[in-house]
Amino acid sequence: MRFVIIGAGRVGLRTARVLRDEGHEVTLIEREEGKIRRARTQEFSVVEGDGSRETVLEEAGIANTDVLGALTGDLNVNFTACMIAKHHGCRTVMRIDEAYREEIYRKYANEVDEIIYPERLGAIGAKNALLGGTIRAVADVAPSLQIVELTVTDEAPVNGYTISELELPADATVLAFGKRDRELAIPSEDESLEVGDRLVVLADFEVLSEVRQLLVGESANQETATAGRTGGVN
Known part of the structure; x- marks a missing residue:
């Protein structure tokens, strides 16, 4: 399976490692230089840029991707990326933080395939959300x-x-x-x-x-x- 993960921070990078270890193809999108260097040091394919921009997602190969995981700490970036990925036929998983109120969860829940709280789930839980199914x-x-x-x-x-x-x-x-x-x-x-x-x-x-x-x-x-x-x- 092919995954695009937006965000090479702690959650995104750990999730990417778990997926890669199981033989999946993973491309990361990140805009911070330090995180990009760390991900590339671990031999990940990284596209530099804003994951909420369609041109960046296209560079990452969104057209041939099975699942998009928007795992940054920015809700607006995550939601925009998921909406673009939906148009390309991808399963979408969006991160929100526990600080967000329940009404915000309900607001976005119907627009994406799954919403995750990484503080609760960790990398294993994020991987489950990305894989979906049974x-x-x-x-x-x-x-x-x-x-x-x-x-x-x-x-x-x-x-x-x-x-x-x-x-x-x-x-x-x-x-x-x-x-x-x-x-x-x-x-x-x-x-x-x-x-x-x-x-x-x-x-x-x-x-x-x-x-x-x-x-x-x-x-x-x-x-x-x-x-x-x-x-x-x-």
Whole structure:
């Protein structure tokens, strides 16, 4: 997947690193020289300029981008960038700070796909918002391991299986299971997998796509395309 992230500060750069480590393509937009140097030192592609300007977004490749994350500390820049990205068919995620009142949240919530408070979420939460859909990162355990929560869908090949019949790749393990709208617990072998059920899985990054295909029934690219079409706010 291809991401454009506006803002190479603490939130933007950490989120970019998490995405890149999972094999995604990331381009950053930043206007402060110090942040640009730091991002380029970490071998990121950086476009210098104001992310709320369409010419800058076009230079960053917005026309061929799946998701735009407007993660600066400037609400006006973030919102303007998201509106431009919407016209290019991108999924949009906009940062606002906790200092903003609830009415401001409601004002912008219907215009973008998702709004995040990075002070609460951190980089993992920001990545979840960018990815959207039916897979949610819970924690990065090691450079090659991640704990994810997945929701079973109609298209999942394992829909109707029991836990004992579930065969995940060798580098993936089920840690917890929860029926729809119920708390997660240690899985029982006789539990059946149905639409809306959730599984928490520890998996190597290299097999995450295969795990997703089994439990969700769609690839990463298909999931993002679906999220972009629905345009819902979580």
